[in-house]
Structure formats: structure tokens, C-alpha cells
Amino acid sequence: MGCGSLCVIDPLPFTIQNRLAVRLVLERAGMWDFVFRTLLLTETSFARAVDLEDITTIEELGSEVNATSCEFITEMSIIVDTALTLAHEYPTFDRSPG
Numbered sequence: 001m002g003c004g005s006l007c008v009i010d011p012l013p014f015t016i017q018n019r020l021a022v023r024l025v026l027e028r029a030g031m032w033d034f035v036f037r038t039l040l041l042t043e044t045s046f047a048r049a050v051d052l053e054d055i056t057t058i059e060e061l062g063s064e065v066n067a068t069s070c071e072f073i074t075e076m077s078i079i080v081d082t083a084l085t086l087a088h089e090y091p092t093f094d095r096s097p098g
Contacts, residue, residue, distance in 0.1 A: 021057075026050045029061055031080045036068075039076065044068070 029046035036044045046064060049055040055064060066073060 022050070025055065025058055025061060028058065028080065028084065029055065031083055032061070032065055032076075035076050035079055035083075036070075039072075039079075040070065 026047060029050045032046045033044050036042045046055065046061060049064065050061070055061050065077075070076065
């Protein structure tokens with residue numbers, strides 16, 4: 001019996017798209033760790049949770065962040081979004097003199 005696809009064994013095979021999604025979740029989790037550490041002097045382990053696959057989606061990360069009961073969560077979310085946007089856009093800026 002031949003098997004044309006590993007989807008019979010694993011319904012969601014690990015693809016390049018999955019790796020990109022994991023990288024984006026890890027990047028956002030790391031930024032949340034940074035913001036909590038810098039602004040609230042609180043150690044969090046969101047990036048570690050992504051590494052351990054306890055958090056696998058942006059939605060799960062958002063739930064974990066909201067569970068911290070921080071009163072400044074909306075403002076911190078804006079900081080995280082802005083920092084990630086700038087980090088992705090900065091390499092495309094024209095930094096040539098003149």
C-alpha cells in the first residue's frame with residue numbers, strides 16, 4: 001500500500017508557512033517579554049512558552065498576556081505593535097546620505 005502524503009499520519013505537516021507563523025509568534029512573545037521587563041520590571045516567559053510549544057498562536061499569546069491583569073495592557077500592546085512594525089520596516093529605509 002502506497003502513501004501519497006504524510007497527512008494521513010500528521011494532519012498538519014510542518015511546512016515553511018508553519019515555521020514562519022512560529023517565528024512571528026516567537027518574535028511577538030519576545031517583544032512582550034521585553035516590554036514587561038523594561039516597563040514593569042516584571043519577568044515573564046512568553047518566548048520560553050512558545051519554545052516549549054505551550055503557546056502556538058498569536059491568539060494564545062494574547063490570552064496569556066491578558067491573564068497578567070496589567071492595567072496598562074492596551075498601551076503596552078500599542079508599544080509592542082509599533083516596535084514590531086518599526087523592526088520590520090527599518091531595513092527598507094533609505095539611509096544613504098543626502
